[in-house]
Amino acid sequence: MSGTARAAADPRVDAAFREWLLRAADDELIIGHRHSEWTGFGPDIESDVALSSIAQEEIGHARAFYAQLAAGGGDADRLAFARAPAEYRHATLMERENDGWEWSIVRLVLYERYEAERLRLLSASGQEPAAGLARTLLREERYHALFADAWLTRLARGREEGHRKVQAALEAAWPEALGLFEETDADATLVAARIVDAPAAQRRRWDAAVRQVLEPCGLVIPSASPKEGGRRGRHTPEFDRLHDQMTEVWRSDPEARW
Amino acid sequence: MGRGVSAEEPPEGAREPAGGGAVRGGDASGAAGRGGSWEGRLDAPPDVWAVFLQARTRDPHIHVGDVHAPDAEMALLVAKENYTRRDPCVNLWVVRAGEIHATTEDAAEMFAPATDKSYRFGGSYRKQQQIYHSGWRLSHRDEDQ
Numbered sequence: 001m002s003g004t005a006r007a008a009a010d011p012r013v014d015a016a017f018r019e020w021l022l023r024a025a026d027d028e029l030i031i032g033h034r035h036s037e038w039t040g041f042g043p044d045i046e047s048d049v050a051l052s053s054i055a056q057e058e059i060g061h062a063r064a065f066y067a068q069l070a071a072g073g074g075d076a077d078r079l080a081f082a083r084a085p086a087e088y089r090h091a092t093l094m095e096r097e098n099d100g101w102e103w104s105i106v107r108l109v110l111y112e113r114y115e116a117e118r119l120r121l122l123s124a125s126g127q128e129p130a131a132g133l134a135r136t137l138l139r140e141e142r143y144h145a146l147f148a149d150a151w152l153t154r155l156a157r158g159r160e161e162g163h164r165k166v167q168a169a170l171e172a173a174w175p176e177a178l179g180l181f182e183e184t185d186a187d188a189t190l191v192a193a194r195i196v197d198a199p200a201a202q203r204r205r206w207d208a209a210v211r212q213v214l215e216p217c218g219l220v221i222p223s224a225s226p227k228e229g230g231r232r233g234r235h236t237p238e239f240d241r242l243h244d245q246m247t248e249v250w251r252s253d254p255e256a257r258w
Numbered sequence: 259m260g261r262g263v264s265a266e267e268p269p270e271g272a273r274e275p276a277g278g279g280a281v282r283g284g285d286a287s288g289a290a291g292r293g294g295s296w297e298g299r300l301d302a303p304p305d306v307w308a309v310f311l312q313a314r315t316r317d318p319h320i321h322v323g324d325v326h327a328p329d330a331e332m333a334l335l336v337a338k339e340n341y342t343r344r345d346p347c348v349n350l351w352v353v354r355a356g357e358i359h360a361t362t363e364d365a366a367e368m369f370a371p372a373t374d375k376s377y378r379f380g381g382s383y384r385k386q387q388q389i390y391h392s393g394w395r396l397s398h399r400d401e402d403q
Contacts, residue, residue, distance in 0.1 A: 044326055045326075046325045046326055046327065046336035046337075046339075046340055047336060049336070049339050049340050050335065050336050050338075050339035050340070053339045053343060054339075143335075143338065146335060147335050147339075150331055150332055150335050154328065154332070
């Protein structure tokens with residue numbers, strides 16, 4: 001498979017890089033799907049439209065990554081919809097059901113910091129065309145983070161009830177947010193090839209970035225250990241339900257041309 | 259906006275939600291019209307922000323609609339997604355709708371010329387005409403759909 005990586009000379013590195021891109025695509029697709037479930041149910045029409053728009057953009061980013069993965073003979077739609085749940089590589093944080101607006105906002109804050117970090121790594125990776133795509137996508141992610149931060153700040157600095165709910169959402173999300181950095185053999189291969197740096201270093205930068213948002217709101221960073229599995233395809237029953245619904249139309253006629 | 263509170267600033271409680279953009283009959287200085295006031299503050303709840311969109315640099319900012327938001331930052335954030343998704347934009351303004359002063363509907367006749375003043379319209383200035391028309395199209399785009 002050509003096109004995804006200049007390092008394609010080494011098939012192990014190429015496979016690891018494809019795995020890494022697949023995580024990015026799957027993270028974007030699944031969080032995009034969850035955000036889209038707020039359409040028609042947001043706290044006000046303005047934020048309903050805004051989060052729906054963010055959902056569209058995340059799914060657009062997923063599509064762009066799938067297209068690069070499929071370059072040279074694959075099919076982006078099949079990547080998105082024809083895999084079994086265990087073949088998806090998103091972190092389990094993405095698949096969790098929306099449990100109140102504050103939960104979705106906390107997840108958005110944690111994820112957007114991670115996504116910005118990942119896109120910066122990718123844009124500096126020297127791996128064209130993925131690096132070029134990452135530079136373009138960063139433009140949209142900036143707004144996503146602004147929107148997430150604005151909502152988080154207002155919820156957490158408002159009344160006591162809002163603060164308590166945001167703190168509870170943070171406690172629930174944190175272990176699986178750490179699961180974003182779950183390491184597999186692919187990471188070791190990419191680090192050795194000097195394409196990305198170690199997940200531990202990525203996590204330190206992410207940690208500093210999220211603290212800058214959370215701590216001024218008086219939120220306490222939980223001290224929990226990571227909940228992993230997603231990067232190895234081990235997902236929760238919540239993902240099975242999502243997958244079933246998300247792929248329903250595609251499965252009704254896999255040969256249809258859209 | 260850094261604008262001073264004017265003398266006729268209504269007390270917070272006096273701002274009631276009312277039909278879109280009605281002008282509160284001002285107790286403002288002028289009192290020009292016979293009977294009613296000719297100007298006043300837009301009667302809008304404090305969480306309504308008017309959104310002004312600039313499509314290209316050097317274009318005028320055009321009023322494209324309103325959003326509900328607790329503060330200016332949030333108003334800009336939601337305005338971005340609600341008003342720039344389908345049209346080009348390089349810059350947004352938001353202003354509390356209740357801070358806008360407007361002429362009342364009763365005062366419309368003061369804009370109607372009593373004698374022919376078409377020589378003033380400047381219609382021959384093609385560029386100016388373009389600006390007026392592009393502005394009008396943008397502010398009426400919902401009706402076009």
